[in-house]
Amino acid sequence: MALYVVIAVVVLVILFLASAIRILNEYERGVVFRLGRIIGAKGPGLIILIPMIDKMVRISMRLVAMDVPPQDIITRDNVSLKVNAVVYFRVMDANKAVVEVEDFLYATSQMSQTTLRSVLGQVELDDLLSERDKINADLQHILDEHTDPWGIKVATVEVKHIDLPVEMQRAMAKQAEAERERRGKIIAAEGEFQASAKLAEAADIISRNPVTLQLRYLQTLNEISAENNTTTIFPLPIDLFKPFITALEKKGSE
Numbered sequence: 001m002a003l004y005v006v007i008a009v010v011v012l013v014i015l016f017l018a019s020a021i022r023i024l025n026e027y028e029r030g031v032v033f034r035l036g037r038i039i040g041a042k043g044p045g046l047i048i049l050i051p052m053i054d055k056m057v058r059i060s061m062r063l064v065a066m067d068v069p070p071q072d073i074i075t076r077d078n079v080s081l082k083v084n085a086v087v088y089f090r091v092m093d094a095n096k097a098v099v100e101v102e103d104f105l106y107a108t109s110q111m112s113q114t115t116l117r118s119v120l121g122q123v124e125l126d127d128l129l130s131e132r133d134k135i136n137a138d139l140q141h142i143l144d145e146h147t148d149p150w151g152i153k154v155a156t157v158e159v160k161h162i163d164l165p166v167e168m169q170r171a172m173a174k175q176a177e178a179e180r181e182r183r184g185k186i187i188a189a190e191g192e193f194q195a196s197a198k199l200a201e202a203a204d205i206i207s208r209n210p211v212t213l214q215l216r217y218l219q220t221l222n223e224i225s226a227e228n229n230t231t232t233i234f235p236l237p238i239d240l241f242k243p244f245i246t247a248l249e250k251k252g253s254e
Contacts, residue, residue, distance in 0.1 A: 003095075020055055028114040029094040030056040031147050041094040058096040063155065065099065066105070068112045077124045082163040087112045087143065093151030101150045108147055120159075132159055 024030050024043035032039050032047075033055045049056060068085040075081070089108060090098045097104045119139055120128060124212070128135065139157040147154055 005027060014185045016051060018051050018052040022049060024058070027060060027062045029059050029061055031059060031094050031098045033054050038095060038099060056126050057098050059091055059097055061091055063088055063090045063095070064105070066112065066126060068109070068116055071113055071120075072160075073117060073119050073120045075120065075128060076122055076127050079125045080165065081125075081161060083116065083128075084161050085112070085116055085139070085157060087154060088156040088158075089143075089147065092153045094153030095199060096149065104147075104152060107150065108143075108152060108154075111146050112143060115139060115146070118158075128159075128162065129227045171199050196230055 022030060023046055026044045029041045029043045030047055031041050032049065035055055047056065066087045068083040068087060069083040073081050073083050087108070091104070101107045109223070116139065119135065119142065122133075123135065136157050136159060139159075140154055142156060144154040168192070196252075
């Protein structure tokens with residue numbers, strides 16, 4: 001009989017220890033309730049609870065990466081598109097994360113979706129595509145303000161993908177092509193202008209110093225001969241033909 005008593009006592013002790021002892025990892029905290037009243041967050045390490053009296057809720061303090069599912073957005077310039085994002089946050093106050101909100105993960109997800117639709121609905125499509133960093137900062141600031149009473153710190157919000165309608169993609173492609181053509185024409189016109197300016201400067205220098213024309217002529221002959229051409233054209237000054245032209249004009253007048 002005594003043996004059964006000892007075995008029963010050992011079993012009760014084991015059950016007591018199993019229900020009383022909790023081990024929390026370094027990244028975990030345990031929010032302990034005693035008879036329904038919160039007594040604070042415990043951990044990490046070994047935690048001893050009073051069976052049937054204490055209740056513990058585990059909370060992870062690690063950074064959480066939460067995907068925000070694609071949301072239907074209508075921008076300020078009436079463009080319909082789908083946008084998804086990712087939110088990085090962590091629990092800073094385990095007590096608030098348990099007491100102030102029923103499910104902080106679900107609440108943060110819903111708040112992220114509504115904030116994404118609200119903020120992006122106030123910007124135009126061009127701003128959404130070109131000012132992504134500013135929009136991310138606005139989203140992070142608004143979300144952080146709303147989740148702060150829950151003991152949550154939103155570290156970063158990133159807009160991941162913007163799904164544009166096919167018609168809008170075609171229109172933007174045409175606009176980009178037209179912009180590239182415009183820039184090409186401007187660059188070509190600037191090149192022609194610079195070339196004409198340089199030619200005008202060269203002509204002015206040659207007109208003031210005729211020797212430079214002869215040097216350029218010799219350089220051109222050297223370049224032509226270097227290309228193994230069978231035909232070479234020698235330009236002659238028109239002044240050499242003036243006496244003959246004058247004599248022919250006199251004959252014609254007689």
